[in-house]
Amino acid sequence: MSGLIGKKIGMTSIFDENGKNIPCTVIQAGPCVVTQVRTEEVDGYSAIQLGFDDKSDKNTTKALQGHFAKAGTTSKKKVVEFSFDEELNLGDTVGVDLFVEGEFVDVSGISKGKGFQGVVKRHGFAGVGQATHGQHNRLRAPGSIGAASYPARVFKGMRMAGRMGGDKVKVENLRVLKVVADKNLIVVKGCVPGAKNSYLTIEK
Structure with a gap:
């Protein structure tokens, strides 16, 4: 081209x-x-x-x-x-x-x-539920990132907070x-x- x-x-x-x-x-x-x-x-x-x-x-x-x-x-x-x-x-x-x-x-x-940046700005997450029923400072939180004793780790590629922009x-x-x-x-x-x-x- x-x-x-x-x-x-x-x-x-x-x-x-x-x-x-x-x-x-x-x-x-x-x-x-x-x-x-x-x-x-x-x-x-x-x-x-x-x-x-x-x-x-x-x-x-x-x-x-x-x-x-x-x-x-x-x-x-x-x-x-x-x-x-x-x-x-x-x-x-x-x-x-x-x-x-x-x-x-x-x-x-x-x-x-x-x-x-956090997950809301970086990946478009919606936050964890509404601001009622004891939900304190959860509006922009990522929520759960894995299971319990199995697999006992966080999978690669999980969308989390991090550096944003500066990409081609x-x-x-x-x-x-x-x-x-x-x-x-x-x-x-x-x-x-x-x-x-x-x-x-x-x-x-």
């Missing part, structure tokens, strides 16, 4: 031709530079590595500086591999014109970290509502994972 690396700008809403208010996300998609070309002969598979968002050489290792210099570009903060059908060479630039209005894309990103999430089939080529922006219907200014991978 071909695609681009992008950055989440934020959410807004626009009106369609019927006057319906549609929630949407604005994404800065590219421009991305081809920093490496993978081939079947050398790497065993074919892919295109794209780099996005400049960073200073002071914060880049010497090895990566040489890697980017070979492509004739500045150091990049984010690199991702894609499979492109068309032929691309080192140093080529891929822009937001890769997408057209009306098509559907898949967007991947790292979801917002929410810290240590892919949202599929988001419609591209608008492409703003001169500002490298695309507007997709709905929401995408991650906080503002977090990196995204947009695939078509």
Whole structure:
């Protein structure tokens, strides 16, 4: 799948031709530079590595500086591999014109970290019964987590409280509502994972 690396700008809403208010996300998609070309002969598979968002050489290792210099570009903060059908060479630039209005894309990103959360927020538990008949501070409790002397343990995978968020999430089939080529922006219907200014991978 071909695609681009992008950055989440934020959410807004626009009106369609019927006057319906549609929630949407604005994404800065590219421009991305081809920093490496993978081939079947050398790497065993074919892919295109794209780099996005400049960073200073002071914060880049010497090895990566040489890697980017070979492509004739500045150091990049984010690199991702894609499979492109068309032929691309080192140093080529891929822009937001890769997408057209009306098509559907898949967007991947790292979801917002929410810290240590209980079972109600993390797994949608309903709590243990109502607040009557002696039920004290049980409204958000997980309830029983196992049996008695058999199996005498808690099964792996039991849904409990714990760290929530910070996972890689892919949202599929988001419609591209608008492409703003001169500002490298695309507007997709709905929401995408991650906080503002977090990196995204947009695939078509």
